[in-house]
Amino acid sequence: MADEPADEIQDGETEEGEAAPKKKMGIMKLGLFIGLPVIILLLGATAAFMMFSGGSDSDAEHQVAELDDHGNPIEPAGGGHSAVDEDVFFYEIPQMQVTIQDGSGGFAHLQISFNLEINDEHLSEQLDHELPRIIDQFQGFLREMRPEDLAGSAGGYRLRLELLRRVNLVMGEGTVRAVLIDQFVVA
Numbered sequence: 001m002a003d004e005p006a007d008e009i010q011d012g013e014t015e016e017g018e019a020a021p022k023k024k025m026g027i028m029k030l031g032l033f034i035g036l037p038v039i040i041l042l043l044g045a046t047a048a049f050m051m052f053s054g055g056s057d058s059d060a061e062h063q064v065a066e067l068d069d070h071g072n073p074i075e076p077a078g079g080g081h082s083a084v085d086e087d088v089f090f091y092e093i094p095q096m097q098v099t100i101q102d103g104s105g106g107f108a109h110l111q112i113s114f115n116l117e118i119n120d121e122h123l124s125e126q127l128d129h130e131l132p133r134i135i136d137q138f139q140g141f142l143r144e145m146r147p148e149d150l151a152g153s154a155g156g157y158r159l160r161l162e163l164l165r166r167v168n169l170v171m172g173e174g175t176v177r178a179v180l181i182d183q184f185v186v187a
Contacts, residue, residue: 089118089119089121089124091116091118091123092113093135095111095112095113096110096111096113096138100144100145102147110185114163114183116180123171127171134166137166138167159181
């Protein structure tokens, strides 16, 4: 056994029977085990810094922007004054009842009443005159709705935006500022 050939040396031993020194950790492994955690910590610190130091107490940064039909922010009228400073009038649309499909081949009934927010009190006379066209626009849209389209706050938000778009198609762009839903029942 002492006369073992040199080619039968076991792994990890040298010819003299001593253990071979372990190989040094490669630069790639060193980069992974040290560099990656450092990068993750730096990204986390940067995100925390941006979250907590990015806010100031100015009112301009804390205002929620109103969006138009296309999702673009609407600038406040009058050089940055809020809508509270302006005169606001409301026009009541008569309560509407519409039969809609319920998705399973049956029907459901939608009962809705709402107001239109306008800037000019004299616009209500024009709305009275155009009311049949406005209701026709609303009826055509509402008949295509399904209960799942109207579910949740997102459904209500989309409904208000679409009704606003349709009333402004009849009245002229920007004539009506908002649609405010008073009652909304799907049965």
